[in-house]
Amino acid sequence: MVKVAIIGVGGLGGALADGLVARGVETSLCDRHAEKLARFVGRAETHLEPGPAVAGADVVVLAVKPKVTAATCRQVAARAPVGALVVSCAAGVPVAALPYDGPTARAMPNIGAARGVSTTAVLLGPKAERERDLVRLAEAFTPVGSVREVPDEAWLHVVTGVAASGPAFLLLAVEAMVDAGVEAGLPRQDALAYAAGALRAGAARLEDGVEPAELRAEVTSPAGTTAAGLAALEARGVRAAYQEAVRSAVARARELAHG
Ligand SMILES: NC(=O)c1ccc[n+]([C@@H]2O[C@H](COP(=O)([O-])OP(=O)(O)OC[C@H]3O[C@@H](n4cnc5c(N)ncnc54)[C@H](OP(=O)(O)O)[C@@H]3O)[C@@H](O)[C@H]2O)c1
Structure with a gap:
């Protein structure tokens, strides 16, 4: 040891x-x-x-x-x-x-x-x-x-953006969901428990090696609540914002490497 x-x-x-x-x-x-x-x-x-x-x-x-x-x-x-x-x-x-x-x-x-x-x-x-x-x-x-x-240092810049900075990106989503839950009437501690549970549920299913889009399709009924929420996220460019967040983190890691 x-x-x-x-x-x-x-x-x-x-x-x-x-x-x-x-x-x-x-x-x-x-x-x-x-x-x-x-x-x-x-x-x-x-x-x-x-x-x-x-x-x-x-x-x-x-x-x-x-x-x-x-x-x-x-x-x-x-x-x-x-x-x-x-x-x-x-x-x-x-x-x-x-x-x-x-x-x-x-x-x-x-x-x-x-x-x-x-x-x-x-x-x-x-x-x-x-x-x-x-x-x-x-x-x-x-x-x-x-x-x-x-295999090389260039990969580490990308890993920094996805894995090291990643938890903070996902926590911002949780924070926003908690705020919205409170606005809609849940006590903060309950909203936090449910939002954290949602994150854990998604993470646990990803462990099965299934693509996230496939898992999303499983829980998205036609004209249902999840479909309505996802449409709101797409309309506000959340997918592009997350891609840009990772790109920015990777770019910053490269900048740090080159002084
Ligand atoms: N946070 C993450 O999730 C994450 C993920 C992957 C990699 N990293 C990397 O991990 C490193 C640490 O980040 P962090 O956010 O944990 O930093 P941090 O919170 O500033 O922690 C570093 C600690 O070490 C102390 N320290 C610095 N030099 C020292 C020395 N010579 N002897 C004794 N203590 C010393 C610092 O004191 P002072 O504040 O007085 O300097 C501070 O308490 C960074 O290089 C970051 O790139 C972070």
């Missing part, structure tokens, strides 16, 4: 830490803000500095903002055990830009990691040893969901 150090337990690193700690993976966490570490005290090692946090780690995950990823990697590189795999989760930061002499990789998880449902894309860096390091990546990321290897 690998020991995983996570540097930065904000939105993403915190979700990853929640998922790993809950599943009994040996975890060492670092954040310069003690309050972000508080919920893990007694359940994982916690540190305010990266140096001590990476002692004995097999995999070091950098979950800090893209602009401080190289500097944080430098801090880690000075103290990481020889041969430790350094994995950056930063959107747009090329794997070759990580200042570390040992094996590197990139991973693009999402906030589903907290509940074990992240679909994490991974890419090995130039000094990684394929067989050994894919196993280490799997040991660090399958406890929090599934892992898919991508």
